[in-house]
Amino acid sequence: MLRFILWRISVMVPTLILISMLVFTIIQLPPGDYFESYVNELQAMGENANGAQIQELRHRYGFDQPQPIRYLHWVGGMLHGDFGYSFAYRMPVSDVIGDRIWLTVLVSFVTVIFTWLVAFPVGIYSATHQYSWGDYGLTFFGLVGLAVPNFILGLVMMYFANLWFGLSIGHLMDQQYLGQPMSWDKAKSILAHLWIPTIIIGTSGTAAMIRRVRANLLDELRQQYVITARAKGLHPFRALVKYPLRMSLNFFISDIGSILPAIISGAEITAVVLSLETTGPMLISALKSQDMYLAGSFLMCLAFLTVIGMLVSDIALALLDPRIRLQGRSTR
């Protein structure tokens, strides 16, 4: 098992290196750099740019060096926690993004749990009651979640929460806790605000998940061994829980890999609409102002988050299913 985990982590490394190259390319693509536009802006306003400071920053972040060196510089910095300098905020990136990354992790994690909690029973019901009204109704609800853009759902829920409960559901915590260090009250406030974004972000992933649980379980239910179990007089519920359900559990865990990127994507958009204190709004403003180190760090963190999520799901799957462990060993 340990060997499998080590092997799986070593596979992760080239993936991360490729991702970092891709992200670096993207943040380098826009013509010019932040300093140029900044100096232009200052001159347009009739002010003198602080040339020495800018030269210092330029030098520190290697803007006067060729691309590969800058890339190595960037990656090397990230390895010991220096994500670069956010030019718009005049702060090191790690100070700007610190809290937000953790809140993004929290929101994504809770959403994955929510997706599971909903998709699992609903998928089982849909599969065991195939073509019933319940199946059609639940499938339809799933499709609504799939086909309505997240941000519209967010807007509508925000409006109705305000209308019916007099609740302001924007943000992830009460205003007084913004910028405060983590405390018990702040945590409670976050938890109280968390459910709405969770539902909004969760809908699209849940729909896809329900459909796949249903299809997967239906395949298992058609197998001979289920018929045998039923023919021997096993209670339908036991015949369901004991064998086919366990088979489809496998896929349930392996599927995190594919829903996690979708959930993080959805979280970014929803965060903008609900003005959550996660990475979403800041990523977009960073992209708009070409504050590229900040944007690059966000992209890198999100990708890293996904890769870690996949790693966890693979390890969980290996724990659950020895076949995967052994396969991993043999292909090594």
Next chain:
Amino acid sequence: MKDALPPPGAPLPHYVSDAPFDPTSIERLPEGRESLYRASQLRLTWWRFRRHRLALASAIFLAFVYLVAIFVEVVAPYNLHSRNPDFIYAPPQRIHLFDEGHFVGPFVYGRKMTLDMDNLQRLYTDIPGEVQKIRFFCHGDDYNFWGLIPADIHLICPARDGQMFLLGTDRMGRDELSRILYGARISLSIGLLGVTVSFILGIVIGGLAGYHGGTVDLLVQRLIEVLQSIPSIPLWLSLSAIMPVTWSPLIVYLGITVILGLLDWTGLARAVRSKLFSLREEDYVLAAQLNGARPRRIILRHLVPGFLSHLIASATISIPSMILGETALSFLGLGLRPPIVSWGVLLTEARDVTVLAFYPWILLPTVPVFLVVLAFNFLGDGLRDAADPYR
């Protein structure tokens, strides 16, 4: 014995009968099943697809929507940018058939605007008795059909000197219905163009990986894994942030389609690759090889038809994600910009909750997004089931 064999290199004498040949003469096909056994793959696919009612209905619906998108200038009652300063944020109008018990055909009532100074709101009330009959195939706003042919024929238009805002108007008094119809052209074409880009990339890259195997395959596999592990929306966002603000809206539009397609090919490439791998081992490929067919012919003639239907099905399923992606990008202000109007651009007007509270019809572009995305999903499901008619 010696003269039975021709000299080396000379053709062997052989005899070909010219009597008519019926390949089914020995084993007669069951009566009535002959058409089934002789049907081509395309026909079988169609039969299978026809059984999926929902998919069939979706296909018809989508064909209708695309038809509307093509002839949008004629179908829309107003032009994209015609403003009605007297009717700002006017709510949707109802079509009536009877005026005080008399049948007059489809018409709308004229409207009067009053300002509610307490709430600072415009109130629109119907003027009873002011019947404005809707005209059909009539002359209305001037337009250039596809930017080429000047014309002014519309399918429906309001009465002369009247108004007809069936889905209300926006903050500049522009007809929401017309704008949604014009938006369909952009939103729907983005899906198709994006899928074309990703289709080509997927087939070429996946084909290379599947055909060559080895190092190329390994590299492509890694690349796919990387692209799939980065959340798509942030990546789309950062790519579209690269496009300079100075670009013209049309180039931005093309750029967005390329971006959407550029990140979507991974699933297709994976499908092509795995299909190529598994089909390569089939007996009919071996037979073709033994018959002396070249790799090019084997791939194009024998392998591609085997999985093309699967590819079309999976491409169909990826169209909705592109439409939704464009909507999200435009909504966040990093996608299309006015004057180009897509459903996402229209929805940016609804960014404010107050708009939702007072003018909920601004949210109506969600409905076509919803319907089209659903229809593409069902169509894709049906195509996927039908793609393998022999099962």
